[in-house]
Amino acid sequence: MEIDNTFGPIDIAISGMRAQGKNMEVISSNVANARTTDVGNGEPYRRLETMLQADDDGIGGVSLDEIVPDMSDFPKILDPGNPNADEHGYVTMPNVNLPFEMINLNMAMRAYQANAAVLKRYQQMVETTLELLR
């Protein structure tokens, strides 16, 4: 990402907004698949997590590094009537924890808002300078 000095903060804020937008996508996938017991290979849905990375060592934006699966164990619930149940009547459920996802959702939303606020404030700052040119 190129950063020119005058508009650096704008590029950085935008990179933060994009990263949080992607994060939101991952969270919504987790929430939507919170009860998906089969993703096609017989395994339940595995929760995904976003890994963010700073663009530069110094001042710079953020970018999405990778989306990694959460390797924690799948919980099992007793539901003998379910067609996916094993011989003991247990169904393997996705390792999505809904309250946890809601917290992540809140944090993603707030982080997005924070980046948008930075963008807006910086725009106001530049406009203050432009007022001097009137």
Add this chain to the structure above:
Amino acid sequence: MSKTNNIVDFLEAGLRAESLRQKAIANNIANLKTPGYRSIRVKFEELLSKALDSPGAIDLSEVKAEIYQPNTTPVKSNGNDVSLETEVGKMVKNSLRYKAYIRLLSQKYRQMELAINIAQK
């Protein structure tokens, strides 16, 4: 007359480029959901600096902003690569630059007006 171009000419060229850029951004946002659409960008600053580096007279009306498609940004699943956030950021930057040029232009005209008024007295 390479380095003696009028300030007004420079500002005019800049304003033309910025309004083309605004059109490109609007086009990108309009095609946010168009499958296979690749975003377009406007190249002007590079062309201007190249023109300024070359010896001899330059005609600023010849230095025109160009539209190009970078085709390097990662595409989404439908082959589209427009990011709303990026376009909004470009729009903010664009409007700030536009505002700066307009203010400078009006300053220049005010200067001229002042000179005319002094001559009248």
